[in-house]
Amino acid sequence: MRSLHDASYRSHVVQRVQTLRPDSERRWGKMTVDQMLWHVSDALANAIGELRVEPQKPPLPRGLLKFMILNLPWGKNAPTMPVFVPKRNYDFEAERTRCLRLIDRMASMDLDGEWPAHPMLGRLTGSEISRLHAKHLHHHLTQFGV
Numbered sequence: 001m002r003s004l005h006d007a008s009y010r011s012h013v014v015q016r017v018q019t020l021r022p023d024s025e026r027r028w029g030k031m032t033v034d035q036m037l038w039h040v041s042d043a044l045a046n047a048i049g050e051l052r053v054e055p056q057k058p059p060l061p062r063g064l065l066k067f068m069i070l071n072l073p074w075g076k077n078a079p080t081m082p083v084f085v086p087k088r089n090y091d092f093e094a095e096r097t098r099c100l101r102l103i104d105r106m107a108s109m110d111l112d113g114e115w116p117a118h119p120m121l122g123r124l125t126g127s128e129i130s131r132l133h134a135k136h137l138h139h140h141l142t143q144f145g146v
Contacts, residue, residue: 003130004107013137017099019146022092026143028076035086036140037095042084043136044102047129048109053083053119066121074139081120
């Protein structure tokens with residue numbers, strides 16, 4: 001399964017992020033490209049402990065939600081936690097730079113180390129977190145056609 005700790009896959013994701021342009025058009029959803037970069041960056045920052053997000057009550061039993069998110073395809077326009085919904089526009093270049101830094105930072109972390117709890121899913125292994133964010137980035141990069 002794809003992971004940000006897989007150097008080859010990570011390189012592919014980084015190339016896709018670098019391909020984005022300030023005028024990249026979305027294929028679905030409401031976010032602009034700068035908002036999407038902010039969104040994935042805040043999620044990455046939370047996953048590696050650079051941003052604290054309060055625990056949230058999951059809409060389904062946690063184990064079922066975790067299985068679904070990690071293993072099933074994601075549809076377009078899926079709900080997101082309100083804390084990760086962008087409220088304004090952001091500086092495209094600053095957000096792209098931040099996203100690339102956070103991808104590298106996550107990839108440098110030990111998969112067997114202690115990772116912060118996910119606000120909705122609770123405790124995940126490093127491998128699960130790396131897979132989750134690879135999938136999240138793939139979803140949103142596809143949203144913008146890269």
